[in-house]
Structure formats: structure tokens, C-alpha cells
Amino acid sequence: MGEIGKGGGEAGTVGEALKEGVRILGEAGVKEALRDAGLLLSEAASLPLYVILTERNLALPAGALARFRNAILRRAAGEPVQYITGKKEFMSLTFKIRPGVLVPRPETEILAEEAISILRERQPRVFTDGAGAEFTVVDVGTGSGAIGVSVAYYVPNVKVIATDLDHLALEVARENAVLHRVLERMTFLRGDLLDPVSSPVDMILANLPYIGEEEMNHLVREVRDFEPKTALLGGRTGVELIERLIDQAPSRLVQGGWLLLEVGRGQASRICSYVRGTNGLEVVRLLKDLTGIDRVLVIRKTGRGADVVE
Numbered sequence: 001m002g003e004i005g006k007g008g009g010e011a012g013t014v015g016e017a018l019k020e021g022v023r024i025l026g027e028a029g030v031k032e033a034l035r036d037a038g039l040l041l042s043e044a045a046s047l048p049l050y051v052i053l054t055e056r057n058l059a060l061p062a063g064a065l066a067r068f069r070n071a072i073l074r075r076a077a078g079e080p081v082q083y084i085t086g087k088k089e090f091m092s093l094t095f096k097i098r099p100g101v102l103v104p105r106p107e108t109e110i111l112a113e114e115a116i117s118i119l120r121e122r123q124p125r126v127f128t129d130g131a132g133a134e135f136t137v138v139d140v141g142t143g144s145g146a147i148g149v150s151v152a153y154y155v156p157n158v159k160v161i162a163t164d165l166d167h168l169a170l171e172v173a174r175e176n177a178v179l180h181r182v183l184e185r186m187t188f189l190r191g192d193l194l195d196p197v198s199s200p201v202d203m204i205l206a207n208l209p210y211i212g213e214e215e216m217n218h219l220v221r222e223v224r225d226f227e228p229k230t231a232l233l234g235g236r237t238g239v240e241l242i243e244r245l246i247d248q249a250p251s252r253l254v255q256g257g258w259l260l261l262e263v264g265r266g267q268a269s270r271i272c273s274y275v276r277g278t279n280g281l282e283v284v285r286l287l288k289d290l291t292g293i294d295r296v297l298v299i300r301k302t303g304r305g306a307d308v309v310e
Ligand SMILES: C[S@@+](CC[C@H](N)C(=O)[O-])C[C@H]1O[C@@H](n2cnc3c(N)ncnc32)[C@H](O)[C@@H]1O
Pocket: 102, 103, 104, 105, 108, 140, 141, 142, 143, 144, 145, 146, 147, 163, 164, 165, 166, 169, 191, 192, 193, 207, 208, 209, 210, 230, 231, 232, 241
């Protein structure tokens, strides 16, 4: 393993540090060595990424090199960049992330965007008809709060209940609600799936764990060794937790209410069949991710006379 800054004094330049960081990460088998080294140096030096990538002769601020060295060693050992920097962009918002809480994934933005679009489309009618009525949305298994906080941020007058089994996840989700100034419209409840939710809600959103036991053995080390198993393992085949949520949903949704589920590769058709076999629910559309995988199921509680979300 090399030594960043060796021979160049403690200060060093952006270019020297970056080059050495890329070399160490490359030797450690990190695929996106330049991207990761750039992000880590940007964080360590408190400089924007474009400065890191374009101003190679710039002297590093005091202390940056030591922070960068530490970060590079963590990354070389397999730790995801987001746990080292403590943040991740999601829906154009910066979320705080801590080891022990799942790093939000880009494909989850499909679910968040769809939820926001459904809620926004229906909101004007609610305001004219409904004397300030508000939607209540549940984000089941909120993790960092990525989905729930984004929905609260982009849809005014929505209330969000965020649930999770994990204390740390709820703590981080709450911090993100504070960061994005939506805390007063959010509630955080610990418990299994929809158990903590008593009255019917307008929309249920869930990116639950959906990896099966066998597949867990084949995950890349960044995920397998560093991300929480409780955020990944969805049961023996992977879909068990999602199916349990589908069982609970009809009794927790208003008529016409929505259930949006993120699912894993190859799971959509099995879960669609499960929904078809569930009284009162109907799959209204499937959304693909950028690689063409059916990623999000949009489901409605059927029946006329929808009270809020018709
Ligand atoms: C795949 S992560 C998703 C986190 C976040 N929603 C996101 O999209 O980034 C799943 C989350 O569900 C939580 N979880 C796992 N089993 C649960 C259960 N039975 N009830 C509630 N939450 C659960 C985990 O702790 C984890 O935070």
C-alpha cells in the first residue's frame, strides 16, 4: 500500500494526492477509482468535485491530506464511499448517511418520483374541495428517510409517517427531516411493517429488503460486508417481506389509496400475481428502471367512493 503525500510534505497538491489515491484504490481492486478518490478528496479538502478534477496544481488545505489518507484506506478496505463521506444525493437532496443504514439507490428515485407525481396531480382538487385536507403517506422501512423526506419536501401539505424496525435508521431519517425542514410534517415510528400505523392512510410507499438467502452470498463486498443485513434480506426467496406488506395493505389504505413497491430483478411478475390474489388490490402499472427491469409496482385499493385520493 502506498503512502499519500510521502516526499511531498504534508500539504501537497490536489493532483499529487488524487494520483496516489487512484493508484491505491486501483491496486485494491476498486472499479471506479478516479470517481471515488475524487469524491473523497473533495470531502477531505472541502472543495467542489469539479475543482478537484480540474485544478491539479492547487495546494491542499491544512489537514486535508491526513483526512484523505484515512478515507482512501477505508475505501481500499471495501467500505462504500457514502459511509466515509457521510452523505448521498437522492432526489437532488443531500441525505446524511451512517454505517448501519442503507445507502439510498438511484433506482429508488423512480418510486419517489411516481409518488410525488400522483400526490401533486391530485392535490389541487383536494385543496378546492377538501378544505385543506392533507394526504397521509407511510414510508415503510424508511432507512435514511430518503423516500419519506423527499415526498414531504416536494409535496407541501402531505404528512409522512416513517416506520422502521431499526432505531438507528429512524434516528438518521429524523436528522434528514430536520436537515430538509420537513420535521413538523413527519412522524417516526418503530415497528414491524405497518404495525405501528393504526388509521387508514392515502398512500403506502416501500422499498423493503428484497434479496433472497442464496443471493446474499453473491453480493459485491461493498454491500455484503458493509450494508446492514436487515436492510437487504427479504426472506428465503427475497419476496416474503413484500408479500407480508401486501397482506397488511388493504386494511391500512383508504378506498382508492395507493401502494407503491420497489421490487428486485425478476420479482415483478410473482409479486403482481400475489397482488391479484389479494382481495381489494389491483396493479395499475409497472415502472421500469433505466436498465429495463420492472422496478416499481403501482397498486391501488380498488372500489368506488374513494374519499381522499380519487
Ligand atoms: C432496502 S432498505 C430501504 C431504506 C430506504 N427506504 C431506501 O429506500 O433507501 C429497507 C429498510 O427496511 C427496514 N426493515 C427491514 N425489515 C423491516 C420490517 N419488518 N418492518 C419495518 N422495517 C423493516 C430496514 O431496517 C431498512 O431500513
